[in-house]
Amino acid sequence: MIKYNSEEKLKVVLPENLTEAILKLKKALNAVILVHYYQEPEIQDIADFIGDSLQLSQEAARTNADVIVFAGVHFMAETAKILNPGKLVLLPDLNAGCSLAEGCPAALLQKLKDKHPDHILLSYINCSAEVKAISDIIVTSSNAEKIVKSLPKEQKIIFAPDKNLGNYVMKKTGKEMIIWQGACIVHETFSEKKILTLKLEHPDAKLIAHPECEGKILEKADYIGSTSGLLDFVINNSSNEFIVATEPGIINQMKKKAPGKIFIEAPPEAGCKCNECPYMKLNTLEKLYLCMRDKKPEITMEEEIRKRALKPIQRMLEMSK
Numbered sequence: 001m002i003k004y005n006s007e008e009k010l011k012v013v014l015p016e017n018l019t020e021a022i023l024k025l026k027k028a029l030n031a032v033i034l035v036h037y038y039q040e041p042e043i044q045d046i047a048d049f050i051g052d053s054l055q056l057s058q059e060a061a062r063t064n065a066d067v068i069v070f071a072g073v074h075f076m077a078e079t080a081k082i083l084n085p086g087k088l089v090l091l092p093d094l095n096a097g098c099s100l101a102e103g104c105p106a107a108l109l110q111k112l113k114d115k116h117p118d119h120i121l122l123s124y125i126n127c128s129a130e131v132k133a134i135s136d137i138i139v140t141s142s143n144a145e146k147i148v149k150s151l152p153k154e155q156k157i158i159f160a161p162d163k164n165l166g167n168y169v170m171k172k173t174g175k176e177m178i179i180w181q182g183a184c185i186v187h188e189t190f191s192e193k194k195i196l197t198l199k200l201e202h203p204d205a206k207l208i209a210h211p212e213c214e215g216k217i218l219e220k221a222d223y224i225g226s227t228s229g230l231l232d233f234v235i236n237n238s239s240n241e242f243i244v245a246t247e248p249g250i251i252n253q254m255k256k257k258a259p260g261k262i263f264i265e266a267p268p269e270a271g272c273k274c275n276e277c278p279y280m281k282l283n284t285l286e287k288l289y290l291c292m293r294d295k296k297p298e299i300t301m302e303e304e305i306r307k308r309a310l311k312p313i314q315r316m317l318e319m320s321k
C-alpha cells in the first residue's frame with residue numbers, strides 16, 4: 001500500500017498491518033508506548049499504558065524502556081523528556097500542541113511573577129518546559145486541589161495557565177489565587193443550553209465534566225474530575241447514563257470498562273466537531289509507526305531549561321504520593 005506523508009511530501013510505503021509492525025518496532029527499540037485517553041481508539045489499543053496527565057508522568061518517571069513513544073500532546077512528551085534526559089522520547093507529530101500551553105508564553109508569565117515576588121507559581125502541567133522552568137510546583141487536574149490544600153494557609157499563589165481549573169480550585173479550597181486567563185479551546189466549547197436540553201431529555205443521566213470546562217457547566221455537573229477521575233466515576237457509579245463534558249476520546253475506554261452503560265457526548269456550541277481536540281487528533285497510527293521506524297520526531301530541549309523544569313515536576317510527584 002502506498003501512502004503519502006503530508007509533512008515530508010514523501011512517498012512512504014506503509015506495512016499492511018500497522019499494529020503488527022508497531023509492536024515489532026517496539027520490541028526492537030525496547031520502547032514503551034504511553035497513550036492519553038483522547039487518542040483515537042486504534043492508538044489506545046496498542047498502548048502499554050493509558051492514563052491521564054498525572055498517571056502518564058508517573059509512568060514516564062518509572063519506565064525502564066530505552067525509548068518512550070508518546071501518543072499525546074507536546075507538553076506530555078516534554079514532561080517525559082524532562083524526567084528522562086537519557087532516553088529517546090518520540091512524539092508522532094510535533095505540531096500536537098495545546099491551546100493552554102500556547103496561550104501562556106514564559107516571558108509574559110515571568111512579568112506577572114515579577115510583579116508578585118511574595119507569590120509562588122503553581123502551573124498546570126499543560127504548559128511549556130520554559131513555563132515549568134519558572135514554576136514552583138506543577139499540578140494536574142487530578143491533584144491541583146490536594147496540592148493547594150496542602151500548602152500553608154498564608155502562602156500566596158499565582159495559578160497558570162487555565163482560568164477554569166484555577167477558578168474551580170479556588171472554589172474548592174477557598175484559597176484566593178491570581179489566575180492567568182488561559183483556556184482550553186475544546187473544553188470552552190460546550191453549550192450550556194444544549195446540555196440543559198439533554199438533561200431534560202435524559203433525566204436519569206449524570207453530567208460529568210472535566211475541570212477545564214467553564215464554571216457555568218461545572219456548576220451543573222454531578223461529578224467533576226480529570227480524565228481518569230471521570231472514567232473511575234462511570235465505572236463505580238450506579239447510574240446507567242452519562243453526559244460526558246470532555247474530549248470524547250475517553251468514551252472508548254468508558255465503553256470498555258463500563259460495558260452496557262450509555263455515554264452521550266456533551267454538545268459543542270456550534271454544530272461542529274469542536275469538542276474533539278485538534279492537537280490530540282494529529283497523531284495517527286501511521287505517524288506512530290513512522291516515528292518509531294525513523295526514530296523522529298524526537299523531543300529535545302536545552303539542558304539548563306530541563307534541569308529547572310524538573311524540580312517543580314518532582315515536587316508534584318512527591319506531593320501526589
Ligand code: 13P
Nearest residue numbers: 052053054140141226227
Ligand atoms: P487529564 O490530566 O485529565 O488527562 O487532562 C489532560 C488534558 O489535556 C485535558 O484537556
Ligand code: SF4
Nearest residue numbers: 073098099184186277
Ligand atoms: Fe490542550 Fe484542551 Fe487539547 Fe487538552 S483538550 S490537550 S487542554 S487543547
